[in-house]
């Protein structure tokens with residue numbers, strides 16, 4: 001099977017040596033299953049491949065892809081850094097015991113409260129997204145009598161050839177400080193003139209886009225970044241210590257996808273970076289990379305139970321499952337494609353083309369518009385592959401559907417790392433002020 005850690009046995013789908021059908025029966029559906037061995041081996045491969053090419057490298061897992069305490073602890077135990085983008089992600093990491101000095105705080109609109117939280121907790125790096133944010137951070141630091149280590153996120157003006165909604169480094173993106181119109185160099189000159197007390201600039205950051213299968217844009221961005229570092233050295237004398245080139249490596253969603261290897265991702269970024277650093281005679285900086293999807297995406301599978309099966313007037317056959325856009329909004333948001341099979345009939349040949357739909361009250365709640373499956377019955381289990389990234393982390397309670405549990409499996413053992421929400425959880429934040437209390441007649 002092309003799906004890592006998956007095999008079939010007695011017509012059933014296994015992952016991490018666990019029978020997915022038994023897991024579905026034990027933990028109920030929908031159920032996110034994560035193959036822990038795959039996540040750990042990706043962490044190690046990222047570190048190894050980066051350091052083989054550039055010894056002074058760090059890997060910061062982009063926790064937006066999938067964030068919970070166990071994941072933060074796993075990443076810490078593998079020696080990685082962590083990219084967080086909100087007070088919520090930061091709190092999750094800190095409450096899992098993640099070393100604060102290895103946390104990098106991102107985001108294009110960090111609040112004063114979030115900045116204060118980061119500074120008070122000695123978070124390692126704050127990635128500044130705008131001049132106005134730097135002003136605010138300097139004020140926060142001065143009040144707290146602390147110094148924050150910062151990088152500036154730059155907009156390198158590169159088109160990474162991916163879906164428009166996940167392209168982040170083009171000229172019109174909301175992220176980063178533009179290089180092209182001199183906003184970035186102006187900001188660095190202000191920093192050099194001590195305009196932002198209690199902040200210490202150590203480098204620059206960029207991230208051009210996500211689910212990249214064509215790596216050309218990465219090399220272009222690396223070139224722009226090093227050349228900007230050289231402009232800064234010339235204009236201010238500041239030589240950077242750190243260059244963070246972001247994440248973005250794509251993964252397999254369909255059988256015929258062939259995503260680049262981790263080594264190819266690093267070659268695409270580091271070959272041009274190395275050449276440019278040599279050309280300008282810059283001091284080699286520490287390099288940081290921020291994979292999210294490619295570290296956990298293909299380690300995840302979602303298991304659903306099949307419910308209603310019916311046909312439209314035009315003959316289109318619908319197979320409905322007990323989740324959908326509430327646990328995986330990606331097909332609706334980005335027209336993302338997924339592969340699936342029946343977990344309890346995993347070796348049966350497909351006999352028909354169906355449309356897999358969710359249970360939300362929304363016509364766009366289509367998980368897979370067209371897929372070949374054996375004739376599904378109510379009670380079958382459907383396994384959707386590569387749901388480890390941006391599924392649980394983007395799940396919602398639309399229609400007041402409780403969020404599914406997340407189970408990590410390894411060596412024949414399954415552990416719940418996120419409990420399934422209950423119906424009580426759904427109403428746990430509701431208040432019923434006295435004038436709304438219905439009297440019983």
Ligand code: LLP
Nearest residue numbers: 062207210211247248249290291292293390
């Ligand atoms: N670093 C920064 C600053 C980022 O903004 C991101 C992703 C990453 C790293 C990690 O990128 P990755 O390696 O996962 O491609 N919700 C969308 C993806 C949004 C990505 C946002 N930023 C999706 O489901 O496709």
